[in-house]
Amino acid sequence: MLNKQLIEDTLTAALSTGGDFAEVFVEDRTNNGIVMIGGKVESTMSGRDYGVGIRIFKGFNSVYAYTNKSDRDTLISTANKAAAAVEGNNGSIIINLSKSDVKNIHEIKIDPNTIEKTRKVEIMKRAYNAAFNYDDLITQVTVNLADHVQNIMIANSEGLWKEDKRVRSRLAIQSIASKNGEMQSGFYGPGAMKGYEFFENLDVEKYAKETARIAMTMVNAKYSPSGKMPVIIDNGFGGVIFHEASGHGLEATSVAKGLSVYCDKIGQKVASPLVTAIDDGTIPSEWGSINIDDEGTSSQRNVLIENGVLKGYMIDKLNARRMNMDITGSSRRQSYKYPPTSRMTNTYIDNGKSTTYEIIANTEKGLYAKYMGGGSVNPSTGEFNFAVMEGYIVENGKIKEPVRGATLIGKGIDVLNKIDMVGNNLSFGQGMCGSVSGSIPTNVGQPMIRVSEITVGGRESEV
């Protein structure tokens, strides 16, 4: 993407004022997006993102600069401007790049840019038809299809020089059911680190019908009860509970500065012994997967919690310095407009031993959250919240009537300690995670779990 001499000269300029590490990140990315409302293509966009980010470290301090231009003059002057923010003397680091190949573990069969838009629209129409015709109560269906091809180049003053290509595809379906002037929605957004083959092999109708079923169920549901109660959270996107309640607090971003509730707790019990949690960017072709992170480090499987004991964090280069620990291949960013930092990839609670039947049958009274919506957390206090998209009352070991509008709140460590049953049906859900280095694709995952007590926010006061 840039020639060796230019990268080396840029890195040299970046280090000219005493920085001890410099990095160049180049991104050339094409995006395609199509929006269909009511079965008709409403808008389409194709575009090209292009830019270069230059990062300098000196000790714990970092400087970042980016530009859309990649000619020699702009790059050298941008590097010089960034270097001007570093106080020190001319460095003596000699840059000697050697290019190394990135092993591709996520096979891409069909480049989405080679496929006519009309074929993508066909896929979307299938989704629309399946959802809209599911029932008369379905009054609107919105379908979004998006794919991107991101070409990146990373080089740094330690001699690292790598290029990689990331291709992702996602279909998002939302159905609205209306009844007596009220509306409820159901959503599903399957995605993968795959090319156009992802859409071709996807059971579009299954997901579309599922969104219609959720919307219909919810429009017929009464409001959720509120108060503290046992909650069963199903597999897949239910894993958002770990992502919010714990995952963000295990990112070096908050650990390194002593801001996380998980600081200095390695080797200590931070969760129920039934909980083993993993962040793994190497799972082939998953939505949150990567070959290398945005610092050029190979992705790896990181055990975060094992049988309830804290084993590790997700750590990037800068925070590794502060923490005096090793990097974990977890440094990510939305684009060249952000300096990278430690983030999640595919994060999940591992399989336990209970069957879903056992978990439900052993619950006398509580809430069953079949599908979760999104959530958020304050990593400093551990306080999290997330929404239940489709919920049911559980009574005497059986799933009863559906309830809408439930929100779960709590504090991270507290809720992880209260997980008292873990199922054996691990699966993943796809989402976009927003944090300091922008919005990035991540997978959440878990088998069905039960939390013995959690605060449920709803609109009815009694269970």
Place this chain on the structure above:
Amino acid sequence: MMDIKPIIEKLFEEGKKQGMSDMEVFYGGGSSLSLKVFEKELDGYSLSESEGLSFRGVYNGKMGYSYTEKVDETSIDFLIKGAIENAKVIDSDDEECIFEGSKEYKEVNNFNPKLEQVKEEEKIKFVRDLEEECLKIDKRIAKVETCVYGDGYGETIISNSKGLFLQEKNNIAYTYVVVLAKENDDIKTGFAYRTGNDFTKFSYQEIAQEAVKDALSQLGASSIKSGDYTIVLRNNASADLLEAFSGIFSAENVQKDLSLLKGKIGEKIGSDNFTIIDDPFMEEGLASKSFDGEGVACKYKKVVDKGVLTTYLHNLKTAKKDNVQTTGNASKSSYKSPIDITPSNFYIEKGSRSLDEIISSIDKGLLISDLQGLHSGLNTVSGDFSLAAGGYEIEEGKIKRPIEQITVAGNYFDLLKNIEEVGSDLKFGLPGEAYIGSPSIKIKYLSIAGE
């Protein structure tokens, strides 16, 4: 800033050759600086210069879009090919068009040359002082989690083949701080921010006081018994909620059956003391502008007047469909997005009494000062919300104690009808695409889940 006129001319020429009729370019460019201090060190320093060009044009009666961040002649083919291919798959009946221009544009001044002259050392000193001040005020402030100053310059150009050429520039500075208060095992965060393009108005002492007070006032918080409570939504919380639900006023959502305000023009949707204004010319409004994303002159309007819905927010396409004039609310959040609809400076008109006076009139209730999960815990279509919240218990007209770990639930359409009083303390949230504000509002009741 480079001269982009030659590229635009080439683009239109080439587009015409390939069969496009009307065409338009939307260009956004600018620079930014951000400074972050942690434990006295300048531990983050970012600067940027960036730009992007969005192209759209009509091909066989349909509008196609494309954009690039590589703004040079090598992108012309990519832009035209992309826009034509995109136009080909559009099958919506709604007609999008390129606008020839309004008769008059009201001038808006969003650029303060004095901000460009503030020296970097002054900015660095400011952000260092801010951190130090926060730690000085109270021993219980254990850390300053985030302490940031940033500013940016931006330029927008709309140029089309019907001869319209509009240009606007702006600059803005912002600062925010998050502090961590600690007492025994109890940790609370406090937050304060300022935005605007007059650096001299930023007082680090004031911001520090506000953030520290926010954190300290929450120490020792606990939950509260579940039930229905009289609620005061503090200005910031009400503004956050209004922002989350602002899409219900978009004609696009109404026409697509995604807003329950459909068919409600001229009808009462809120209580008598509830008025919403969309004012693109507001002094110090961070969404002030003279033209919208389609080049249409912006205008002032009351969207809700004493509880009655008077208009939706329109762009050219939705206005044509409803057979009304556009309200000048077409938005293009960046060169990457197609035309959408967003409010400008959009706020609930203030009432007469202060927050303290409102509180003093409540025998038993809750002041909600913080809402979380606004992107997930609410349904903009149904109006239902159930959100993690924090605040204070009110008893006999006074703040009694801090409250945490509760959720507040209700329906936004019901809430608007149950507004009993609107305070005088109008405050705006952090600017996004729109700049949204509210005074504190008293609501008959909402359901609280806690213990």
